[in-house]
Amino acid sequence: MAGPLRILSLSDGRGSLHMATDVALLHLAPVTTLRFYVWNPPAVSLGWFQQEDTNLAQYRALGYDIVRRPTGGGAVAHHHELTYAFITSTSHPMFEGLDTTESYDVIHRPIIEALESLGIHVMSPHDAPPPTGGPSGPLLCFDRTASVDLLINGRKVVGSAQRRITDRLLQHGSIILKTNAIQSDSGSLTSALGASPSVPLLVELMTDAFARSFGGAQPGCLSIEEVALACDIESRFVVR
Amino acid sequence: MPRPANLRYLKSHEWCKLEGNIATIGISDYAVSHLSDLVFLDLPEVKTDTMRGEPFGEIESVKAVSDLYAPMTGEIIERNERLQAELELLGKDPFGDGWMLRIRVEKPSEWDSLLDDGAYQKIIDAESH
Numbered sequence: 001m002a003g004p005l006r007i008l009s010l011s012d013g014r015g016s017l018h019m020a021t022d023v024a025l026l027h028l029a030p031v032t033t034l035r036f037y038v039w040n041p042p043a044v045s046l047g048w049f050q051q052e053d054t055n056l057a058q059y060r061a062l063g064y065d066i067v068r069r070p071t072g073g074g075a076v077a078h079h080h081e082l083t084y085a086f087i088t089s090t091s092h093p094m095f096e097g098l099d100t101t102e103s104y105d106v107i108h109r110p111i112i113e114a115l116e117s118l119g120i121h122v123m124s125p126h127d128a129p130p131p132t133g134g135p136s137g138p139l140l141c142f143d144r145t146a147s148v149d150l151l152i153n154g155r156k157v158v159g160s161a162q163r164r165i166t167d168r169l170l171q172h173g174s175i176i177l178k179t180n181a182i183q184s185d186s187g188s189l190t191s192a193l194g195a196s197p198s199v200p201l202l203v204e205l206m207t208d209a210f211a212r213s214f215g216g217a218q219p220g221c222l223s224i225e226e227v228a229l230a231c232d233i234e235s236r237f238v239v240r
Numbered sequence: 241m242p243r244p245a246n247l248r249y250l251k252s253h254e255w256c257k258l259e260g261n262i263a264t265i266g267i268s269d270y271a272v273s274h275l276s277d278l279v280f281l282d283l284p285e286v287k288t289d290t291m292r293g294e295p296f297g298e299i300e301s302v303k304a305v306s307d308l309y310a311p312m313t314g315e316i317i318e319r320n321e322r323l324q325a326e327l328e329l330l331g332k333d334p335f336g337d338g339w340m341l342r343i344r345v346e347k348p349s350e351w352d353s354l355l356d357d358g359a360y361q362k363i364i365d366a367e368s369h
Contacts, residue, residue, distance in 0.1 A: 048298070048305045049280045072279070073303035097367045099274040100304045148302055162304035165295075166252055169304075 001032050001089040001168075005210060006220035008035035010203050015043030015067040015078060017230060018085075019237035021222070023070050024229035025087045026163060026170040032088040033220070034210050036203050042079035044182065045069040046239060047161070056239070062181050066239040069172075071161035076174055077182035082202050084111070085172035086210075094214070095169070104148040104160060107171050110209035111158060112150065115175075117205055120192045122158075123151040155187025175202065241269040244335050248311070248354035250293075251363055255335065256311035258351050263312045265296075266339045267330065270364050275301040278327040283319045283340055290314055290343055292350050297340065312350045314343035 006029070011018070018037050025033055043065035046052065049072065056066050064077065086107050088095060095103055105124070112122045150158035160173030176183075177197070178190035190196040211217035222230075247255045253271035257264045272278070280300040290296045290310035297308040319341050323329055330338040345351075355363065 047300075047303070049282065049300055070305065071303065072300040072305045099276055100302050101276060104302070160303070162302075164304060164306040166307070166309070 001030065001092060004031065005214040005217040006031045006033045007207055007210070007217045008033065008220055008222065010199065011035065011037040012040050013037070014041065015039050015045060015065050016234050016237040018083070019045070019067055019069055020230040020232075020234040021226070022085045022087070022170055022172055023163070023233060023237075024226045025085065025222075026070075026165060026168055028223070028226050028229060029087045030223075032092060032214065033086070034207075034217075035085045036206070037083050037085070038081070038199060039078040039083070041065055042077070042180065043067050044075055044077050046075050047071065047073045048163075050074060052239065059182060064182070068237045068239055069161065070163045070237070071170070071172060072163075073159070073161040076159065077180050078174060079180035079182075080176070080178045080188075080196075081180075082175045082177060082199050083172060084175070084206065085170060087168065087170050090164070090167045090169055100162065100164075101148060103169060104162070104171065106213075108148075108150060108158070108160070110213040111173075111175070111206060113212075114202070114205035114209040115150075115152075115158075115189070117209075118189070118193060118197060120152055120189075123154070152187050152189075152192045155191075157187040157189065157192070177202075241334075243268070243357060243360075245357060247335065248351060248356055249360040249363075250309055250311050250354065252309045254309055254311050256351070256354055258312075258345070258348070261345050261348060262317070263314065263343050263345050263351075264339050265290075265311060265341045265343065266334055267299075267308065268360075269334045272330045272334050272338075275299065275304070275306065277302050278330060281324050281327055281340075283324065284316060286316050286319060288316055290316060290341070292347070308340070310343075311354055312343065312345050313347050314345040316341050316343050318342040 044059045149156045163170045176188040178188045253268045278301045283297045292313045295307040296310040
């Protein structure tokens with residue numbers, strides 16, 4: 001996966017196709033790739049190993065799709081958020097030899113830089129309180145904190161998770177713009193700033209920060225093969 | 241942690257021990273230390289098949305799900321039921337009580353193409369430099 005960072009333009013669509021696209025990129029992306037997306041309609045994503053529970057009917061009644069993420073962790077309600085997905089090789093010079101937690105740090109660094117350019121202080125996992133939750137913890141991911149979450153004012157605002165195959169990794173994560181009907185107690189950029197930054201501004205700040213971290217970036221688009229694979233596997237991520 | 245001398249490996253850090261036509265499979269101490277904070281392990285059912293180089297299971301740590309790859313092709317004859325409830329065995333004894341599957345191998349010649357301990361150490365050294 002040599003060459004400059006490929007940055008895909010902001011995508012707006014259903015959650016199952018977003019998840020399938022992230023996995024298609026994990027398998028096929030020829031270069032390190034960053035994409036951004038928003039969820040339309042809103043959706044609740046379940047972690048790969050997470051059990052379905054009775055609240056799902058309630059979420060559906062609120063207008064949320066239910067999808068399966070290819071990554072670990074708990075359920076996330078995706079509404080009023082910007083999601084990023086970053087795909088690279090574990091043999092990339094910035095990731096070679098890193099353990100899982102360290103690889104989160106490398107990808108979080110430009111995210112922290114972008115958010116702090118808005119004038120807010122982001123707590124990295126290393127200066128945050130001890131994690132809460134775990135496999136038997138709350139269903140919703142933003143009701144718990146993990147050692148790899150980013151906090152603002154002590155509340156989780158960026159939650160990320162990974163999927164790894166052979167020598168490649170996908171990390172995707174939610175940046176909460178404002179609370180939603182399901183995660184009403186989570187932190188958000190709105191609560192930190194008094195108003196939500198626009199999605200295009202956030203994408204621009206993050207694009208610039210990732211380009212600085214990874215030695216440059218080029219705009220790109222999905223290949224025909226990546227789109228075809230995403231369409232082929234989308235049904236794997238639908239929860240009926 | 242010293243590694244048993246009679247094991248062979250995949251580059252993706254799965255180990256394999258061959259006794260007759262029965263192979264025991266697990267993941268190395270290096271893999272366990274890099275995954276850290278394991279929370280869930282999914283292993284396939286007995287009487288299903290593994291295919292050399294193809295995923296046979298998944299493991300979750302710090303919200304990261306990783307595929308596990310089969311070193312050899314064969315039929316699963318036993319899986320470590322204790323391990324799924326006691327993931328800490330992977331940290332305590334990855335080459336012993338932390339074994340994952342036993343398979344009846346179909347292609348014994350696949351053993352020859354697995355990494356011996358020296359070649360596997362070079363993989364670790366390259367990743368750690």
